[in-house]
Amino acid sequence: xxxxxxxxxxxxxxxxxxxxxxxxxxxxxxxxxxxxxxxxxxxxxxxxxxxxxxxxxxxxxxxxxxxxxxxxxxxxxxxxxxxxxxxxxxxxxxxxxxxxxxxxxxxxxxxxxxxxxxxxxxxxxxxxxxxxxxxxxxxxxxxxxxxxxxxxxxxxxxxxxxxxxxxxxxxxxxxxxxxxxxxxxxxxxxxxxxxxxxxxxxxxxxxxxxxxxxxxxxxxxxxxxxxxxxxxxxxxxxxx
Numbered sequence: 001x002x003x004x005x006x007x008x009x010x011x012x013x014x015x016x017x018x019x020x021x022x023x024x025x026x027x028x029x030x031x032x033x034x035x036x037x038x039x040x041x042x043x044x045x046x047x048x049x050x051x052x053x054x055x056x057x058x059x060x061x062x063x064x065x066x067x068x069x070x071x072x073x074x075x076x077x078x079x080x081x082x083x084x085x086x087x088x089x090x091x092x093x094x095x096x097x098x099x100x101x102x103x104x105x106x107x108x109x110x111x112x113x114x115x116x117x118x119x120x121x122x123x124x125x126x127x128x129x130x131x132x133x134x135x136x137x138x139x140x141x142x143x144x145x146x147x148x149x150x151x152x153x154x155x156x157x158x159x160x161x162x163x164x165x166x167x168x169x170x171x172x173x174x175x176x177x178x179x180x181x182x183x184x185x186x187x188x189x190x191x192x193x194x195x196x197x198x199x200x201x202x203x204x205x206x207x208x209x210x211x212x213x214x215x216x217x218x219x220x221x222x223x224x225x226x227x228x229x230x231x232x233x234x235x236x237x238x239x240x
Contacts, residue, residue, distance in 0.1 A: 001065075002030040002058070004083035005039055007191065010118070012043050012050070014086035014189075020093040024075055025050045027083075028065040031058040036083070063165040067158045079148040080166070084191045087145070091187035095148050098181050105154045105178035106170060109146040109187035113240060116193050123240045125190070129182045133174040137216070137226045139233035140167040142180060145188045149173055160215065163207040168215050175216075205231065 001008055008027075015025050027040045029052065037054060044052045053072065059065060062082075070078055077096065081087060095107040113123035127141040135141070144166040151157070154173050159165040174180060208230050212223040 001027055001032060001036050001040065001083035003032045003034045003036060005032075005035040007084040008036050009039050009043075011081055011083050011086055012040065014088070015081070016043075016047065017089045018087065018092045019089050020096060023049060023092060024073065026069045026072055027052045028069045029054040030060075030065045031055050061161060061163075061165070063159040063161045066165075070156065070158055076152050077148050077150055080144050081188075082145060084193065085145045086189040086191075088187050088189065090185075091146075092148075094183045094185060094187060098183065099150055099153075101179075101181070102153075103179050104150075104181045105173055105176070106142065106147060106149045106180035107183065108142040108148070108180055109183045109185060111143045111146050111188040111190050112186050114189045114191050116191060118189075118191070120189070124186055125237055125240055127182055129184055131174070131180040131182070133171065133177075136171055136174050136180070137212075137218075138229040140164075140170070140230075141182075142166075142170045143188065143190060145190055147180075154178060162210065162215065164204060164211060167208075168211050171211070171216065204234070 015023065027050065029037045029040065031054065040052045044050045053068065055065065066080060091109065095109065098104060098107045110124055110126045112120060113125065114120050125143065128135065131141050147170065154176055157169065157173055159169040162168060170180065209223065209227055212218045212226055218226065
């Protein structure tokens with residue numbers, strides 16, 4: 001969470017509305033200068049499952065507060081939710097039921113894009129039902145707001161401190177030989193905002209190249225191939 005007073009209440013409410021009740025919510029504030037922290041702390045006082053933590057300075061990179069949350073989490077399964085997005089009520093319940101397969105370390109879902117005001121218009125981003133490491137090199141099929149991983153199965157993993165950290169994180173887990181499984185249902189709402197980093201698609205492309213070459217150490221020609229696949233898929237998602 002960083003300067004998200006307009007949306008963070010809605011995000012927290014979406015966790016409170018989950019049909020699966022045995023959750024822990026850690027809100028990590030990245031030194032907000034608005035009333036985000038005050039809003040989150042109000043929820044902390046009314047539900048003991050909610051903990052609010054705060055950095056003493058703005059770290060900027062999303063990996064840092066996310067990893068801070070992972071370090072303080074008590075549960076076996078770790079899921080992520082940015083402060084301007086929302087989960088739908090059955091998200092946790094439906095995803096947890098799919099970890100019964102020992103080959104599955106990540107469960108994710110399809111998601112729906114909403115505009116900045118929260119309006120829904122059936123703009124659904126769909127992904128394959130089953131994804132392995134090689135599949136994932138073609139595109140980031142796992143929307144971070146939908147992803148959940150089993151740290152008993154793969155160990156406690158942290159997001160790399162690089163741009164596009166969530167994509168590198170899912171690759172890190174899948175590279176161990178595990179699969180990611182899709183519920184096949186829409187379980188989250190992704191808010192598109194004109195000033196968000198992800199809205200600047202050309203900015204993301206160099207990050208992707210860096211992941212292929214420096215993070216995954218792929219050969220040059222393979223990097224070009226996967227880079228082209230990623231760019232096409234990214235263009236398709238942007239048109240939804």
